[in-house]
């Protein structure tokens with residue numbers, strides 16, 4: 243009875259939380275013709291170092307993940323950074339990242355300006371430990387007419403990294419990929435190349451010593467470059483399934499194969515894109531036509547990995563981020579095998595993370611996105627899981643770990659595995 247009451251209470255929370263998404267913010271706006279995924283023209287940023295003013299202030303976008311389109315001093319004396327997207331139309335995910343320094347220590351007014359958009363991310367200053375620390379937004383000035391954000395910044399001769407989110411370059415991914423591949427039950431494979439020739443990676447996590455029929459869990463992430471919170475959630479989620487040695491996780495590796503594709507849009511990430519791949523296309527609208535090499539490679543790899551008739555796809559998660567934590571489940575009326583996994587999992591995730599607000603908004607299966615491809619191809623349930631852009635890294639880690647545990651329990655029960663001791 244008690245448990246029932248808690249569940250009822252949580253469902254009411256979930257339902258009432260749904261209503262808040264009605265206050266549409268425009269962040270998940272889809273421009274017209276977004277489902278035409280043939281190649282479009284890109285306006286690449288010029289990678290350069292610009293110095294202005296006296297004493298001189300320098301800015302650089304000569305590194306992976308950087309984005310700066312112009313830098314100049316505006317009439318009020320503020321140092322203005324113009325940020326433009328890779329192409330348009332595009333939704334409002336204005337990624338920026340640059341290094342900035344001065345020939346003499348000084349405090350400047352720095353303005354982030356978006357000629358075609360408006361500020362979205364809280365700027366972060368990366369400290370000496372490599373941790374991006376959000377600026378105090380109380381002290382920053384947002385201009386609602388232009389969408390620009392102005393704040394004070396102390397500069398020295400040493401470069402300060404300012405970015406929308408944590409910058410993840412190819413060294414970062416190489417490191418993480420090799421770390422995860424060291425785990426006993428993980429195999430790594432290059433499944434193809436991006437538009438610009440970067441490797442696309444697949445991680446297969448399972449205990450190969452056991453040979454009974456297995457379930458399959460599919461994990462996708464980073465189709466959209468600035469969605470770092472979603473990516474980091476996927477990272478902790480994958481790491482936990484791959485390396486945790488509790489009885490639960492070992493049972494999961496015995497009974498399930500996890501197929502993970504954590505970096506689907508490496509070109510967009512390295513080029514500091516707002517949303518698209520190097521062909522100017524939103525990859526998460528290309529899961530019907532497969533015009534882009536990234537979506538083609540990932541779906542070919544999943545089809546290849548699941549062709550063994552003893553495997554059954556149970557569930558898929560595509561990690562994203564936006565300005566709130568949202569589950570986008572497949573509509574409850576659509577029958578999947580197993581059914582309503584997201585709805586049941588969301589109850590557990592909400593219960594385990596009382597300090598984080600989650601909402602849920604169901605969709606039909608018509609749009610050409612990854613979760614609908616998983617449903618159409620395998621009849622399985624799948625979710626787009628949006629993580630709040632501004633969750634702290636500690637929050638992301640604890641939420642990801644608890645979410646991995648509750649999903650493993652749910653899927654093992656669904657497969658009829660006795661997990662009473664967990």
Ligand SMILES: [Zn+2]
Nearest residue numbers: 466469562563
């Ligand atoms: Zn996204």
